[in-house]
Amino acid sequence: MILTIEEIAVKNIISINIEKSLKEAIILMASSNLRNIVVIENTIDKHKTFYLLTITDLIDYKLRNLDENILLKELNLTKARVLKRDENIFTVLNEVEDSDKYMVIVEDDELIGLLSYSDIINNIDPKILMKKQTIATLILQYKATTTYENTATIQAIQMMKDNNSDSIIMINEEHKPIGIFTTKDFINLIYKNSNLQNPINMYMSKPVYTLNEYSTIDEAINFIKDKHFKRIVVTNDDEEITGILTQKELLRIIYNKWVDFIKEEGNRISKINEELLSKTSMLEENASFDFLTKLYNRRKFNSFLDYEISKANRYQGQYLSILLLDIDYFKKVNDIYGHLVGDYILQEVSKILTVCSRNTDIVARWGGEEFILMLPQTSIDEAFLVGEKLRATIEKHKFKDVNHITCSIGVSQFHKNEERDSLFKRVDEALYKAKNSGRNKVCL
CATH class of the missing domain: 3.10.580.10 (CBS-domain)
Structure with a gap:
């Protein structure tokens, strides 16, 4: 109908x-x-x-x-x-x-x-939606790493590392893309023992094939297929870069839209369609984001963490720290003010954690009133300072109705060849220590 x-x-x-x-x-x-x-x-x-x-x-x-x-x-x-x-x-x-x-x-x-x-669009079949909705609505969170063509190659590579990016776009003085350097190019550069002090334009690939931000999702999929690209460089009408969208992220977005669609349909059908509702639940479980806070969920966080752990095990000098945060006396908030206020506080804390984090950090809702953060290339001392910043920011934030909220934070650093469960156990113990010693604290 x-x-x-x-x-x-x-x-x-x-x-x-x-x-x-x-x-x-x-x-x-x-x-x-x-x-x-x-x-x-x-x-x-x-x-x-x-x-x-x-x-x-x-x-x-x-x-x-x-x-x-x-x-x-x-x-x-x-x-x-x-x-x-x-x-x-x-x-x-x-x-x-x-x-x-x-x-x-x-x-x-x-x-x-x-x-x-x-x-x-939320009530339209995703197949129709992909032909109508543009990638401009998707690209906001996927910023491209850019630099000028005369930048030294070593500096460009450092920028890629700092931004956890697999590519960097070279731009001219008008901020228009003129070349691209990817991790694949980096491998060739190392293989040939090239001089990293040379400008990056000596090693970049050109021209850069781009897609306008008002192209549809359907057009973006066909673009990737036709060009055999792993990413799309997105530009506005002035040919300035507005973002970069990888093949993986594009597929994730489409998958999540299918999940949303099936969920909406599942809510409208009768009891005879219990099998469809069951499939909807399975798809929702596989989705990446927490519905209330819009942060990554536990499953998605674990996949990011596994990747960073494997990288830390492969290379020397790879720091990796995690923070486990718990809102103090959250049960009392729900009991006194109600669950709607409790949900509002969870959303506000989520915004604070997101705003106070770097692009390379991963923020997720761990469950209930607990949040977890992964900080790549961050030692435990640096992570402790991040924890203190988050704790102080939440303490000073004015929450409507409740006004004053605090949190306790546990901090732990990954040890080479350590199991993931061991890392979680240690950060959980650090959080317990913070809560057991009076709350509103950060403990290692």
Whole structure:
């Protein structure tokens, strides 16, 4: 059955009249915990015009130091795209673009629903989605390592190592890609005993084949197949690099979209489809991310850790440390304030851990109120300082409702040829030591 947009739209809509002030709109958004609000204008002919005030608009107004007492009608608000309630999602998908983030459903001049572009694509078969959704929505977290063509090769290789990258893109003064150097090129360079002081442009491959960020996922898959590439260098309309997407990550994204799709379908079917629900559970278990915090889950973390352990065992001077973090007295938070507040705290702590970590670090939810971090190329002394930074940041952070939260952290460094379970046992003992000695501490 093809869904109509009314079936997937948000019905509980908060709106405000265009004659009100920006300050009143902000108060309404904050009290309702909304990122967007519908602004309604009553025109002279007694018809209504609908606008959207979004969080993006608020950021822009803040940067421009706009007076909050300004009336909404004086702002250049985005006019909302108006849809009819009985339109189906396929029709709307073909008519709207990614830029139509939010649309309103109106009947007889009355607002009856709010629809986001995400609502539509989340209810579409992934095979159709891959032909519609662009890689621009995927590339944000996959930054490319770049340098100028005259950079010494040894420096370029050091950059690859520091960023845990298997390639580096050479750019010109206009920030446009002109060459690429990969780990495969590095092997040839070492084999020939080349001079690493020479500029990297002597060893780079050129030209660089790129894909525009507005190419679809389907086009990206075909690009990799046709070129036999292991990665896609993504550029914007000005031919500037916006990111790099490996074959492995592209396949992971597609797999996760299939998981999301099957989960949604599983929620809609009846009890006769218990077998499908069972398969959905298996797929969800194999997915990489924790649903609540959007961090990596335990299974994915272990796969990253196994890779780093094998690397540390192969090479000399490879440091590797892990941190195990537990929110103090978290059960009391749930008991006193409820699980919704508890979930909010888990999400806030996840954001803090992500923001305070390097691109090469791996942050995951270990389970319950426990989080784990893997710090490649980090000694135990350096990891201890990272732990102290995280502990202090969480202690100073103002959590709404609860206001004050602390955490205990255990730190351990990998020993060469050590089993993974042994490493976990030691970091768990360090965490226990931190909690047993008064909490809000970092222990080795």
